[in-house]
Amino acid sequence: MKTYAPRTTFLPTTLEDLQQRSWDQIDIAFISADAYVDHPSFALALLARLLEKEGYRVGIIAQPDWNSTKDFLKLGKPRLCCLISGGNIDSMVSHYTANVKPRSKDEYSPGGKSGLRPDRPTLVYTAKARQAYGKDTPIIIGGLEASLRRLSHYDYWSDKVRKPIILDAKADLLAYGMGERQILEIVHRLDRGEPVSQLTDIKGTVYVAKPNTFEIQAEPTVTLPSYEEVSERDKQSNTPTEAGKKAYAKAFGLQMQQENPIAGKRVIQSCMQRIVVQNPPALPLEEAFFDALHELPFTLDAHPDYEKAGGVPALQEVQFSITSNRGCFGSCSFCAITSHQGRMIQTRSKESLVKEAKRMSEHPAFKGYIHDLGGPTANFQGLACDRQQTYGPCPTKECLYPLPCANLKDYHGRYLDVLEAIESLPGIKKVFIRSGIRYDYLLEVCDEKTRQRFMNHLVKHNISGQLKVAPEHVSDKVLDAMGKPRAALFDEFTELYQETTEKAGKKQYLIPYFIAAHPGSTLEDAITLALYLHKLHFIPDQVQEFYPTPGTVSTCMYYTGLDPRPGKRFASVYVPKGRERHLQRALLQYNKKENRPLVLEALEKTQRKDLSRILLTRR
Structure with missing residues (x-):
């Protein structure tokens, strides 16, 4: 040994x-x-x-x-x-x-x-x-x-x-x-x-920079509305003005369009x-650089000073996980990955990933299980299209939303090759995929033969009883605000997953994630989702309530009530706030005793008390 x-x-x-x-x-x-x-x-x-x-x-x-x-x-x-x-x-x-x-x-x-x-x-x-x-x-x-x-x-x-x-x-x-x-x-x-x-x-x-020393003509530059404009508040009520909200949405939209390391322009804002x-974003890492970065001499442990306290909990899930890619060309409005890591996928070589797995298997605490092989989205394993090499991501067009771009490339075969190479190593019992997959990418971009090969492998080798996916909602209007695929694709994937699982002779479950109170969601939309969950006979153990964090499209919607995305023309977006957020969350867990008063209140507000016999009758 x-x-x-x-x-x-x-x-x-x-x-x-x-x-x-x-x-x-x-x-x-x-x-x-x-x-x-x-x-x-x-x-x-x-x-x-x-x-x-x-x-x-x-x-x-x-x-x-x-x-x-x-x-x-x-x-x-x-x-x-x-x-x-x-x-x-x-x-x-x-x-x-x-x-x-x-x-x-x-x-x-x-x-x-x-x-x-x-x-x-x-x-x-x-x-x-x-x-x-x-x-x-x-x-x-x-x-x-x-x-x-x-x-x-x-x-x-x-x-x-x-x-x-x-x-x-x-x-x-x-x-x-x-x-x-x-x-x-x-x-x-x-x-x-x-x-x-x-x-x-x-x-x-x-x-x-100071205004008197800054040369705007030096290079292509996009000027955003100033801080004073985007933060404007009414002097009497101390609430944001409509002009201020519109300026904020405009600034956010302009900033989004320059998140391009190849062709993005410099952005300035007075304050x-x-x-x-x-300055424009840094260039993506080449494969060799990315490989070398993850082959640096990490101990894979928390500093020994923390042993008496019980270590660092965040390490437990990732200690024996391997990063194969970074960046995301998904279009989720509530996620800031595209703003931080970018839309251009960067990947490591199979040789480097295998080398890391071998090294990991020698760690004394390793039990044979690699907890994850992936990144922000596990099955995004290469540039969305060849055009990105020269021009970067399209500034006014998303890769997957509202429908996949015709130029979008498929990398499931590549991902499978890496999985199989690592799984064949001595000392590796199983490689899990926990960083999540985009099922719409699998269903709509992957060819049928590769799709079935991927699903068979996923079900047999990469799941520990459950596969977690993120449909987030079922209302078309809410899904549009979220930048997520239509609900029918989740149903299609559910059917494919169940069929593949049954053929493999396994008992494994699909666990969907949903978000409550996202911009665009009304109480009626939340009820629609509750009825959908009732039909599935599924109540989520945990519900994510929308959290407006900096850097996301959804947060811009939450603050301004406007959609800043290209082509949306700053359309108005309904924003649930205050108590309604709690009502929408309660509807997603309508069976909980403590949620019963909130569910009744929501049904009364929407004049749908007739649904109480469906949602509040214990089975």
């Missing part, structure tokens, strides 16, 4: 670690709101290992005490810069439910303990780092929290439009998106002696006598 020999130690987190490496100073202080987990699913580890490979001395400061500068200075002052990330997920989502109630656990903290990061840590850490390191140390912010707040954005928790985060944080530079290319160029150029104020031409970054400049 092979013994697991880590190829590396953790990056330094203490002064003693520096002394053991004979370092007199770190080059980069990397501050994160998450605990330190040395696994490629955690952005902190991914970027820190990349910088280490380039020869830089990186020190990790995870979840520092923000009440003083002590933790920020525990590794000394960095030679080049300070990088700050709010963590793998949005801190406000981590702290609060969709009803803005505090959560009791934080999956990205030791032992799942809450309270180890502040609200909006990017702002808090930047202020404290500036105090600790002084004005001469460049501070670069990034990660999901900063990326999705890079321009003026609606903030659900304060119910107002906030300024671009780089202004609130007073950072020198913001890296948006996945970050590898930007961070390497920033650090290399700082190391060559360039001042951070001159790093204004790096793709995938945002910086602040508080400053100009916030967003």
